Amino acid sequence: MEILKLLIPALIILVIVVLGLGVGIFFGKKKKFPTTSISKNKEMAKRNITCAKHDELHACGIKGGCCGGKNH
8 A cells, every 4th residue: 555655646747747748749839850961961972071982873873862962
């Protein structure tokens, strides 16, 4: 019986926290995630960094871009 006195309030607090996080994520401002694809990331392009697939195609003499990005 002693365990229920601790377990029930802990579960109630846990449910409130999870619901609060869910509401914050669902109704919060829509934020854009940073572009992680190397071929589409402007900062990577500034540093002339390409993806491994593009490097392999270039090394084999095959023309074409990588991952849907621009042809380099």
